[in-house]
Amino acid sequence: MNENNTSATTNSTSVKTGERFVILGAGESGVGAAYLAQQQGYDVFVSDFGAIADKYKKQLLDWNIRFEEAQHTEAEILKAAEVVKSPGIPDKAPIVKKLREQGVPVISEIEFAGRYTDAKMICITGSNGKTTTTSLTYHILKNAGLNVGLAGNIGNSFAYQVATEKFDHYVLELSSFMLDDMYRFKADIAVLLNITPDHLDRYDYKLENYAASKFRITQNQTAEDYFIYCADDTETIKGMENRSFAAQQLPFSIQKEIQPGAYLENDNIVINTTLAHFTMSIKELALQGKHNIYNSMASGIVAKVLELRNETMRESMGNFKNIEHRLEFVAKISGISFINDSKATNVNSTWYALESMTTDVVLILGGVDKGNDYSMLKDLVKQKVKAIVCLGKDNKRIHDAFEDDVEVIVNTGSAQEAAQVAFHLSEKGDTVLLSPACASFDLFKNYEDRGQQFKDAVKEL
Structure with a gap:
């Protein structure tokens, strides 16, 4: 700086x-x-x-x-x-x-603070997975010995760090709301994970308006910069069709081989950039589940662009501990696992959480519904969920959505009651998953408060 x-x-x-x-x-x-x-x-x-x-x-x-x-x-x-x-x-x-x-x-604060630092900017956005990917990327860079700050939607404010620190790199988690108020700021490495309907009330209920906000992450980039994106994400590919990009493109996919970029081959992540080659078995990744293969690929490409050593990457991607309130393991009681995914405030996040489950699930859902379309959860709920515990003031839409798919749907009014009811509905080998798909403001201060109250309740069982 x-x-x-x-x-x-x-x-x-x-x-x-x-x-x-x-x-x-x-x-x-x-x-x-x-x-x-x-x-x-x-x-x-x-x-x-x-x-x-x-x-x-x-x-x-x-x-x-x-x-x-x-x-x-x-x-x-x-x-x-x-x-x-x-x-x-x-x-x-x-x-x-x-x-x-x-x-x-x-x-935005990011636009303002960006004027006063020369640090390299690694910027990550997406409807889902951005906090995990930002945290993992920071973890890899820090472990590699880079002088790196973590900011944006996560950690201490970017502006305060620019005022008080002298980092060479920043990993920034950027929401669409932040991107809306950014004009001259430039990402040296821009990552777009996915685009799914979220916050549409701020975008005239038009997905293309929300997508346009996400693509602002590539504005002002030059041929010396990098744009990393998911080649399997329909809305991202659709949004790219009528846009031009100055940066070097490095896509990632689990459906097809991609060069240069990242892809999956025989359960191995393969990263090929113009600079280097990296492989790692998905079984060795700290983050499991299909969505986390995408997150790990995105972070891995960033690391290779920065020419980090394969050994450092492998070690960091293998020992990373996920952030609080995002698929966070709380405890195992009487053979029942309790997972806190309170940060899942939209349906898509809950879909990702369910998709990564390998046991029968008692699912705790509910809160302030932002006009949720629960239909995308139906197949996973039929396959994996034995009971739903509602945690919210108004649970009618959850009952309507899933009454034909699960035998038991119970209403509760506090995190403590939800944890107790879920425990009684579970048996050894099951997972109790708090992944609400809704905002928390009806019963809690925020998703952190909801997650903390749930964790406290589990510890009292």
Whole structure:
């Protein structure tokens, strides 16, 4: 990182030191952006329409950064030279509409922080698997001795790390919401895992609009950069048809041989880039299940592009421990395995979780339904699920979707009750899987709270 770096400053807009810089949303990314902006000499003001968490309020106070909560004071915000917006704030929010009408640039924390670092950017997006792939990629790079940071949708904010660290590489998990507010930022290595319907309420319920957001990960790339994507993903291939890509393409597939790129041959992952060759048995991978072969291929291609040693890759891909709340093993009680997949907040994520199960399953489903289409789960539920335990306030759509496929569907109102009921419905050799396919806000603060309460409940059985 070099704060005075000329290539970074050519990327900036016309905002000058001392000008008003506003941050909307005082979560991890917003507070990090505020710190970096202050460090760069801007007049910083942070505004959150909700309550600010104590942790972030303390940081803002410690740093003497002005802020407000539970309101947006237009007189303060509309005189901004530039605004960083939290990814959770939609474009249709009144304050964002007014800013855009006045021609004030509204950008993401990633766009802003990218101006102040020379580090190589490895950026990962996709509807499913991006947190796992980001974490695995970071794990491989760190184990190989690279000076690497982890940020985006995961870990400490990118902006705060740019302000306080000097990493040579960053592995960034990017959501479509983040990508929407990125314009000049460039990924040196861009990874697109898959595109399946998610968050369509933010995209006029059009899959092509959501897909266009995902493809923003390739914007500004040059012939020296890399675009890694899944050749088996229908929507990705469809989206590529009418787009051009300057970067070198490295696809991955488990259905066909691909050169250069990655493919499956006799249960071995084979990675062939122009730079090197790598093979590893899928039985040796720490992450099991078809979807995790894809995730491992994507991470493996990144490692080969960076010319990491095969031995280091093999070791890291074999000893990686998955992130909390994503197919996380909790405990084995009376021969019954308990798995916490609370991060599965859409149907596709739950499909991936079920697909990786090798035993009979008691499935804990439910929460805030984002207009879910449960039909894609039907075949897997028939094959693997012996009972469904609903964990949510309104479970009617789950009953309607699966009443013909499983004999037992039970309603519960807490993580503790769900764990107890699932335990009683299971027998030795079964798996109790919390993979809700829904958001958590009806009964919990967030998916982490839901997962933690489930883990606590399991430990009390």
